[in-house]
Amino acid sequence: MTHLARLERDALCDTFLATGPDAPTLCSPWSTADLAAHLVVRDRRPDLAPGVWVPALASRLEEGQAGYAAKPWPELVDLVRSGPPVWSPARIAPVDDLVNFVEFVIHHEDVLRGDEQVGPRRTVSQRESHAVWTSLNRLGRLLFRRSPVGVVLRDPDGTSTHVRPTTELGTVVLEGAPVELLLAAYGRRRVAEIEVLGSAEAVEALWGAPLGLS
Incomplete structure (x- = not known):
């Protein structure tokens, strides 16, 4: 294979x-x-x-x-x-x-997604989606390390991973397909098809933080 x-x-x-x-x-x-x-x-x-x-x-x-x-x-x-x-x-x-x-x-x-439009342009195999989810579990704490709020990632099946502990500002839940969550984690949320759950203050704080490896 x-x-x-x-x-x-x-x-x-x-x-x-x-x-x-x-x-x-x-x-x-x-x-x-x-x-x-x-x-x-x-x-x-x-x-x-x-x-x-x-x-x-x-x-x-x-x-x-x-x-x-x-x-x-x-x-x-x-x-x-x-x-x-x-x-x-x-x-x-x-x-x-x-x-x-x-x-x-x-x-x-x-x-x-070079045209800056939101959402997937291809079908990602179950094997690749699983591998992306595994990578998010492995890298999530690093990718969201500068978040001032807690962060939970959740896939459409309801499986979740807590990649950043909650803070006094609360926690934000990002829900979407693994590739969409990966894009958000690497600072490309503008084109990621995700649902964002949390208080307006917590969400604003999350998106104002530098995400990713840089």
């Missing part, structure tokens, strides 16, 4: 080919070509990664990414599809799933 990160990588590449290199993404001002280049750099150029955190090295990262973005579109998409080089630990399926599955789910939605 093909592992999840590979399935999502292939699905994203198919979407890239369908949309073309100039389509908008949720990672504005990045186009699909910019996003694809980012993924290639992430796979193949760990030497450029410090540019994310060290301002003095940011220009080197930008130049490297721009070089990939300028490649012919089919060639760039093939680079994304082929994945990390043979020396990368991510060539091992369990490692690939751990470090790349959520990344590809998020960025696939960044492309599919």
Whole structure:
């Protein structure tokens, strides 16, 4: 059975080919070509990664990414599809799933919802939905660590996970399909189809907080 990160990588590449290199993404001002280049750099150029955190090295990262973005579109998409080089630990399926599955789910939605409209554009398999829910259980406390209110995530079946303890401001319950909850957790609530339950004060405090890994 093909592992999840590979399935999502292939699905994203198919979407890239369908949309073309100039389509908008949720990672504005990045186009699909910019996003694809980012993924290639992430796979193949760990030497450029410090540019994310060290301002003095940011220009080197930008130049490297721009070089990939300028490649012919089919060639760039093939680079994304082929994945990390043979020396990368991510060539091992369990490692690939751990470090790349959520990344590809998020960025696939960044492309599919680049028009900023709310709601799903594809059918997500039960296997992938379960894996996303498992990831939310694993990462939820980290993703919502700066929330000033308690946070409960609940899927449509009623299964819930308490990812942030309640505070004096109360608790907010976010209900939706796992991919929709994942988008909200990564700061993309504007396009996530979720139901939000809680006091107006608590909800305002939650959405005013920086969410995600950054």
